[in-house]
Amino acid sequence: MKLRAIGLGLCLLVFSLGAAPGLAQAGPLQDAPLQQALEAQLRAGVGAAATDDEIETLTVLERFYQARGLEPLWVQESGAGPKARQLSALLTAADLDALDPADYGAEDIAALLGSTAVTALAELEIRLTQGLIRFAADLGQGRTTPHVADPELFVFREEVLREEVLAVAAGAQDLEAFLQRYRPNTPRYDRQKAALAEYRALATQGGWEPIPEGPTLKPGMSDPRVGLLRARLRLWGDLKPENDLAEAGGDPDFYDEPMVEAVKWMQYRHGLTQDGAVGKKSLAALNVPIEARIEQMVLNLERRRWMPDDLGRRHIFVNLADQLLKLVEGEKTLLDMPVVVGRPYHSTPVFSHQMTYLVMNPYWNVPPSIARKELLPKIKDDVSYLASNNFTLFSDWSSGASVVDPVTVNWAAVNRNSFPYKLRQGSGDGNALGRLKFMFPNRFNIYLHDTPAKTLFGKDERTFSHGCIRVSDPPGLAAAVLAKTGDWPLQRINQTIDSGERRIVTLDQPLPVHISYLTSWVNKDGSVHFRKDVYGRDAKLAEALLGARAGGWR
Structure with missing residues (x-):
């Protein structure tokens, strides 16, 4: 400690x-x-x-x-x-x-x-x-x-x-x-230190040269670039010598099945779709210079030094750079799932707080900035937009605000600077928050929630929200979060959701939630991971930490 x-x-x-x-x-x-x-x-x-x-x-x-x-x-x-x-x-x-x-x-x-x-x-x-x-x-x-x-x-x-x-x-x-x-007295810090030493040793031996651009490399192809890819995968440990068919006299330029599995593992380590083919994104990851990877490790060791050793025996850890949520107990990850985080111009902040309750079938009080900038043009274009999307219009944000019939409003005279109304979207499948909302009250008004936009979870880079964090399996997360609170198995959670009843469930014990930003780490299996600096926070930290020594590779 x-x-x-x-x-x-x-x-x-x-x-x-x-x-x-x-x-x-x-x-x-x-x-x-x-x-x-x-x-x-x-x-x-x-x-x-x-x-x-x-x-x-x-x-x-x-x-x-x-x-x-x-x-x-x-x-x-x-x-x-x-x-x-x-x-x-x-x-x-x-x-x-x-x-x-x-x-x-x-x-x-x-x-x-x-x-x-x-x-x-x-x-x-x-x-x-x-x-x-x-x-x-x-x-x-x-x-x-x-x-x-x-x-x-x-x-x-x-x-x-x-x-x-x-x-x-x-x-x-x-x-x-x-x-x-x-x-820091954590294995996460020690693993990153060890990987840094290995990459520095590799750099003294010359690191690696970029693989030339060209058509997507796919299984079954024969191409000299496949031979370069093979050598890179061997160097990084993604392709084990005992699995390399070229070691047994096979054609080093042929994209064989062991190569497919090695490429998928490399893609996993870089947060890419594991399709076994080397297209533009995979090639870009392969061609990041070793100096850049070393700098990423240096920056993320600094981030580890900011963190407390004890994140809580049971906690939620969200890595914004990875767009992944984990629920951890002790040293065991109970579940993980993709998440959608804020767009670069609505970036989700880094902070920690305590989850205290969740809401089933929530309504959504639309933030004024979203109402004015995004919804107002749609309302002015067609006032029926509100009813079609289950919105209620209130006269203002006070506790005694009255419901306003949108047809009675002269929308032509309303603009961003003269919009006193509050918009509330009722619960249901079309609700922007989906069917579940996980609350850890904080000054940023950031929370975890469901979403009707399920297709976004299949993308490599999931920066599409206004700052809140959308989770891909809300019922599964709710069941895990409520495992220490009363009798809330997954079946009961789904039944409550299906009923349409708005229900608040308070956790028996607050659950720490850590919103982090790590672009490099090492898993317990020894795999070294890197992620894209989606918010440009590596560049800012490098300038503060390394000054003139930062980013010579950029």
Whole structure:
């Protein structure tokens, strides 16, 4: 479990110890050359303390060392100690967590490790402590602030406090185990880290070259491009050597049956229709450069650092980039299903909340923006549109609003800016919310619901809504959600739906719902998955996280 901000106790301990004397009155150790050099280094700082964060870190260090009587953590007068060398190695290896060792001064630290000069040792001491604080914070909460990187991310990280890092690190015997407390303690993070290392190793070997464009590659074809495809599938592990007929003397350019199954698996990993043929979409996925895939992994490891380790023993997880919903209990996925999410210009935000009830046979209060922009032109064209589509017109949005006969309204005089009415669509098969609505009340007015537009679930990319999330099997989801609430088997749910009765069912226990955005992850079976950046959120995060290093492949 990550070591998080657990209160003020440790902070008060550190600061109360250092509240009395100033640095100039640190005690008898002050006269030792190393302590004197350390005091001077703390006053001068190391590197350019230009940002508020760097200045705050240096202030924390001053108070920490004051409380210790200027006793170093990492060095002695004879040189760097074993813990200094261990910490240096850990900071140098920060790239294994998709973090940049340069952010922690790893190169400067390594250059100082062999020094015995007092001033150099004092600098090494401060650099190591600064590096430790920054590395622990970045592991525990991520390098970026989500809503600063992207205003549509409503993820609130648990802050890692510098004072707590130092208070605990001072007594830590094994720094690797100490830092592990801050790293996300989930197999999902560990699997992605391992895949990142594999892809980086592959990149050092040259990665892969694009497969030339051409006609769709289909089973039974003979084409030199099939040979290139075969090699790619072997490289990625989609085609196992024992299944490759070319290994047994077959024609490498012939699109045989094992190739079909390998292509389907590759398509599954990229969220594509598993038809076993390589058309434009499959070819585009095959030809994304390895540098781009590595960057995707780096970005999604950062997203994992924002998340709590514990999503709830039983929870719903929606990945907007994958357009897939999962109901999870423990480490087991109870069910999953395709969903439709917001269009790019109505993108669904990232946030978490608690589902508390669901509605069977709901009516739909049409949001004013949809009523004005989309329905008003249809009403003005034909006023019978309202009755034909089961809409009731109300005078306004107040609780005492009266029903208005649409025929009595002078629609020619109504426009987007003068539309006081509320539209409510009654329950039924044509209702935009379908027959079921799953509610986790939130400020975005986002919820899960049924839809009459079932054909959209068969598409690879399902970004068609105004922001809410449409689910492909509402009764199945309802049965799973209500499994812990009363007697609501699937048969009873369907009977209630068929009755047409509007029914609200409150959950016995709130169910956490996490709306996420992941464009890369690794499943328990080891399969590495990538998805298209449908909302452009990878690009925003890359700019915030990597700056000038981002997107050289774009």
